[in-house]
Amino acid sequence: MSITIQVSDLQQGYGRTIVLKDINLTVHNGEILGLIGPSGAGKTTLVSTIMGMLRPQKGNVTVLGQPMPNRQLLGKIGYMAQTDALYSALTARENLNFFGVMQGIRAKPLKKRISYAAGIVNLTADLDKFVKDYSGGMKRRLSLAIALVSNPELLILDEPTVGIDPELRQQIWQELHRIAQTGKTILLTTHVMEDAEQSDQLMMIRKGAAIAQGTPAQLIKDYHVKTVEDVFLKAGRNQDAHITND
C-alpha cells in the first residue's frame, strides 16, 4: 500500500490563533479515514490544510507524495465542502456537467459519470430540476455527486451525511467502501458515530489535539469500552484530566 496523505507535526491556525497542534497522520491508498470531533475542534481546518487551501503554520503535509499546497494535485482530489457551492440558477445536471468539464473530463465519459454519480445519491429522477428548487438534503447529495463525478484518487468529504436519511446513508456507505476497494482514498469529517464506525481508521480531534487514533475495533479494545462513542467520551475525559493536571 502506498501513502496518500502524510501529515507530520502540523500546527495550524488563523493569524495568531492556534487551532491544531501536533497533528500526525498517515492514510494509505484504499483506506477510509474518519475525522471525528465536536463542532469547532478543527476538522475543517485540517481538511483545508490537506487540500492545500491553507499553508501549514508549522510541519508538513504531503498528498500523493507531493508537498501541499500544490495546484496540480487538485485535479486528483474530489472535494465536498461543508457548505454547498452550487449554481442555483442551473439544473443539477448542468452543475454536474460544469464541474466535470472543469475537471477536464471529456463529453462522452462525463455523461456516463454523471449518470453513475446521480444514481449513487438517488438524484437520477431530479437531475433536470433547478437547484434553487432543491431541498437542503438534495443539495448535500448533489454536492456529493459532484465530488464523485471525476473518480478522484483522493475523496475529501466534509460532513457528507448531514441531512441524509438512514437508508440513503447506508447506500452511500456501501459505495464509499466499494470506491476504497478500488484503491482510492477517502477522508471524511463527521459528528455521526455510525459514520465513525464505518471508517477503517479514525482520528478523534478535540480542542485542537488528536486525542485518539486507530481502527474502531482497536480503539474500542484499547479503551476497554463497548462503542466508538464511549472511546470518544473516555478520550475526552482523559484529555481534560491532563489539561487540569498541567
Ligand SMILES: Nc1ncnc2c1ncn2[C@@H]1O[C@H](COP(=O)(O)OP(=O)(O)OP(=O)(O)O)[C@@H](O)[C@H]1O
Ligand atoms: N477563517 C477562519 N478565521 C478564523 N478562525 C477560524 C476560521 N475558520 C475556523 N476558525 C476557527 O477555528 C476553529 C476550528 O474550526 P473548524 O471549522 O476547523 O472546526 P470543525 O471541527 O470543522 O467544526 P464543525 O464541526 O462545526 O464544522 C474554530 O474555533 C473556528 O472558530
